[in-house]
Amino acid sequence: MLLGAMYRAELSHExxxxxxxxxxxxxxxxxxxKGVPEELKAEQSTRRRxxxxxxxxxGYEGAKAAATFVLTTREVKQHRPRVELFREWxxxxxxxxxxxxxxxxxxxxxxxxxxxxxxxxxxxxxTMTRDKAYFTEASLxxxxxxxxxxxxxxxxxxRDVGAEYLQKDAVYLRTxxxxxxxxxxxxxxxxxxxxxxxxxxxDKEFPTLWRDxxxxxxxLSEEQQRAVEHLTEARGSVKIVSGMAGAxxxxxxxxxxxxxxxxxxxxxxxALAAVAAQALETEAGIKSEPIAxxxxxxxxxxxxxxxxxxxxxxxxxxEAGMVxxxxxxxxxxxxxxxxxxxxxxxxxxxxxxxxxxxxxxxxGEIIGKSELTExxxxxxxxxxxxxxxxxxxxxxxxxxxYQERGLLTVTEKKTDAMKRLVNDWSxxxxxxxxxxxxxxxxxxxxxxxxxxxxxxxxxxELGTESIQADGYDFHAGxxxxxxxxxxxxxxxxxxxxxxxxxxAESQTLIARMDAGDLRVISLERYDKIQLGYAFTTxxxxxxxxxxxxxxxxxxxxxxxxxxxxxxxxxxxxxxYAATEEVGNSLETMADAMSRSRQKGIAQEQRxxxxxxxxxxxxxxxxxxxxxxxxxxxxxxxxxxxW
Numbered sequence: 001m002l003l004g005a006m007y008r009a010e011l012s013h014e015x016x017x018x019x020x021x022x023x024x025x026x027x028x029x030x031x032x033x034k035g036v037p038e039e040l041k042a043e044q045s046t047r048r049r050x051x052x053x054x055x056x057x058x059g060y061e062g063a064k065a066a067a068t069f070v071l072t073t074r075e076v077k078q079h080r081p082r083v084e085l086f087r088e089w090x091x092x093x094x095x096x097x098x099x100x101x102x103x104x105x106x107x108x109x110x111x112x113x114x115x116x117x118x119x120x121x122x123x124x125x126x127t128m129t130r131d132k133a134y135f136t137e138a139s140l141x142x143x144x145x146x147x148x149x150x151x152x153x154x155x156x157x158x159r160d161v162g163a164e165y166l167q168k169d170a171v172y173l174r175t176x177x178x179x180x181x182x183x184x185x186x187x188x189x190x191x192x193x194x195x196x197x198x199x200x201x202x203d204k205e206f207p208t209l210w211r212d213x214x215x216x217x218x219x220l221s222e223e224q225q226r227a228v229e230h231l232t233e234a235r236g237s238v239k240i241v242s243g244m245a246g247a248x249x250x251x252x253x254x255x256x257x258x259x260x261x262x263x264x265x266x267x268x269x270x271a272l273a274a275v276a277a278q279a280l281e282t283e284a285g286i287k288s289e290p291i292a293x294x295x296x297x298x299x300x301x302x303x304x305x306x307x308x309x310x311x312x313x314x315x316x317x318x319e320a321g322m323v324x325x326x327x328x329x330x331x332x333x334x335x336x337x338x339x340x341x342x343x344x345x346x347x348x349x350x351x352x353x354x355x356x357x358x359x360x361x362x363x364g365e366i367i368g369k370s371e372l373t374e375x376x377x378x379x380x381x382x383x384x385x386x387x388x389x390x391x392x393x394x395x396x397x398x399x400x401x402y403q404e405r406g407l408l409t410v411t412e413k414k415t416d417a418m419k420r421l422v423n424d425w426s427x428x429x430x431x432x433x434x435x436x437x438x439x440x441x442x443x444x445x446x447x448x449x450x451x452x453x454x455x456x457x458x459x460x461e462l463g464t465e466s467i468q469a470d471g472y473d474f475h476a477g478x479x480x481x482x483x484x485x486x487x488x489x490x491x492x493x494x495x496x497x498x499x500x501x502x503x504a505e506s507q508t509l510i511a512r513m514d515a516g517d518l519r520v521i522s523l524e525r526y527d528k529i530q531l532g533y534a535f536t537t538x539x540x541x542x543x544x545x546x547x548x549x550x551x552x553x554x555x556x557x558x559x560x561x562x563x564x565x566x567x568x569x570x571x572x573x574x575x576y577a578a579t580e581e582v583g584n585s586l587e588t589m590a591d592a593m594s595r596s597r598q599k600g601i602a603q604e605q606r607x608x609x610x611x612x613x614x615x616x617x618x619x620x621x622x623x624x625x626x627x628x629x630x631x632x633x634x635x636x637x638x639x640x641x642w
Contacts, residue, residue, distance in 0.1 A: 207263070449534045
């Protein structure tokens with residue numbers, strides 16, 4: 001990838017310097033020459049078109065299949081004189097109305113200065129560290145080379161600017177497989193401060209004594225009781241419970257809340273998504289809100305409703321394993337300033353944070369934690385064992401358990417696997433809200449949703465009249481998923497419902513929410529709705545259904561994804577895959593489902609032990625936040641919270 005970016009940077013530099021062309025920014029770090037007709041570009045993209053057409057004709061899709069078709073469709077090159085090729089290209093260009101005089105000499109080229117190239121560094125670094133706390137020299141140079149395409153700097157200047165930054169500003173961590181790992185000074189300071197605050201809070205005393213509680217814990221298992229005792233003991237400003245999927249974390253939190261409240265504490269809760277916060281409030285009785293909304297109240301004191309933190313507050317962070325460093329550091333800092341207790345509940349092995357860092361796991365390692373390992377969700381013992389297999393990178397054992405029971409279906413093509421999945425799903429007599437189809441990408445989920453709806457239409461289960469929104473046709477009886485929070489409508493991103501009635505004339509539908517209440521939705525006012533038969537894995541963390549039908553494979557498949565996919569069901573789960581995506585054996589499939597992409601903080605990458613500087617010697621949170629402004633801006637607007 002670095003070599004490709006280097007090549008494009010040099011190509012753009014020479015085109016701009018020699019011919020005075022103007023370039024345009026394209027997605028995925030590419031560039032284009034301004035002024036070339038789109039029809040001409042499409043005509044010249046013959047190789048790509050040839051591969052796509054061959055794949056479609058054979059019914060294949062996906063990156064692995066494409067790699068095969070690149071080879072099988074390649075013809076022996078015919079070497080023709082360049083003058084002949086130039087003549088043909090010129091004729092083709094003129095046929096599509098390309099005027100060379102309008103493209104060449106569009107701008108006078110002026111070699112960017114070193115300082116101008118350095119101005120791109122903040123954006124390059126923000127992009128690199130948006131979802132990872134550390135980087136290599138190669139990734140830095142790649143980012144600079146991408147930017148050099150648009151200003152014509154060339155790669156030599158990228159190399160000089162990158163070397164200067166690594167030598168003077170970047171924080172060296174260690175060398176791994178010949179690659180030196182670095183982080184930014186801002187991330188380094190932020191992590192050290194956060195870790196120091198957590199460590200320094202270990203001995204803080206709270207007047208909450210377990211022995212004084214009269215709450216009856218007889219309904220809980222021994223490990224759940226130990227977790228409640230850990231959360232409610234007198235010592236420690238940060239308490240951690242790490243529990244496997246389906247191990248009863250929410251039930252544990254409900255009893256912990258009762259103990260805290262019996263001691264006169266206010267208990268508040270937060271989660272990344274509004275729908276997860278609502279679930280914490282409904283199931284554990286903890287008044288909750290999205291993390292983003294709580295942080296907004298910190299930034300705007302007095303402007304937002306709701307109590308602030310104080311020394312008699314316990315702040316519960318649900319699904320804490322999904323919270324990245326920026327938000328976690330803010331919560332730790334605000335809790336420390338207020339003298340509040342922070343209770344983090346989650347599972348580091350499930351889906352990882354969107355932003356950089358995964359501090360939940362590190363906190364548990366340095367200050368201790370209580371663990372919940374007894375899975376309760378699945379009824380069958382072998383299924384509970386399989387969840388442990390997928391969580392512990394033993395996918396081959398988990399897959400074998402499903403294969404032995406006829407619950408693993410492998411076809412050659414992905415399209416066939418999807419059809420088998422939908423057929424089995426539709427044949428399950430359970431209510432549609434109790435059975436779910438799961439896939440890794442939105443595109444695949446969209447296709448599964450359409451196939452599921454088609455099956456129901458053919459059976460006469462849906463109304464004949466339809467109404468359209470966001471690219472979908474909806475009928476009375478359809479299952480739907482709301483994709484955006486909207487207080488006016490009264491829905492949250494991730495909530496599900498069943499369409500009861502539609503009115504095409506007024507562009508309105510009436511939906512019964514899964515909680516039982518009705519919503520009247522004007523699609524002219526709110527149209528962020530999709531069919532709700534299939535879901536991405538990310539949208540289902542924290543969810544439980546009676547039956548699940550899981551399509552595995554693709555570039556996103558990893559251990560964390562597999563663990564969540566194979567732990568959503570209570571009663572039964574079925575696995576589907578295509579050899580074009582997972583290979584021709586159970587072993588290759590297991591390899592994809594076992595590879596871990598677990599995130600970490602930069603301090604974990606050091607050759608020596610974690611570095612934890614005294615919090616008093618660190619820059620203030622405000623100073624760090626100011627220097628991280630570009631990174632934080634990149635992480636906003638993701639549809640998380642209100």
